Amino acid sequence: MNVDMDTDDWLGCPTPLEMYQHQCALLEDELIQTESMLRKARANVAGLVQMNDLLATEKASAEMALKEALDRISAMSNETSDNQSFRPVDLITQQRDHLFTENQRLLMELKVLRGPLP
Structure with missing residues (x-):
């Protein structure tokens, strides 16, 4: 028995055209997902660029404030007007020294006013 019949459609196998259409649909879905991920990535990059700009601005202002503070400290340490120092210590x-000497002076005055002890 010799049977030359086309059996592709017997088992429900897709035709080559249906396979290409299915592959195209899969590729379209993949492209849509990729575009969505690309949009999210671009939004993330834009946010990171804004954050970087803000941080760079804040860093520059902090460096400027530090430089000004260091300049003021060096000016105060070098300043010797009227032999007064501006350092808190x-x-x-x-x-303290002034109060100690004033206290000693007042004690001496008190001793003189009371007189010698009997």
Whole structure:
């Protein structure tokens, strides 16, 4: 028995045209997903660029403020007008010394006013 019949459509196998159409549909879906991911990535990059610009601006202002503060500190440490220092420790030390000498002077005055002890 010799059977020369086309059996492709017996088993429900798709034709080459149907296979190409299915492949095209898969590729279209993949392209749509890729475009969506690309849009999200572009939005992320734009956000990162804005953040970078903001950080660069803040960094420049912080560096400028630091430079100004360092300049003020160096000017204060080099300044010797009227032999006064502007460093807080020196100011507190001077106040302590002044109060100590004033206290000693007042104690001496008190001793003189009371007179000798019997």
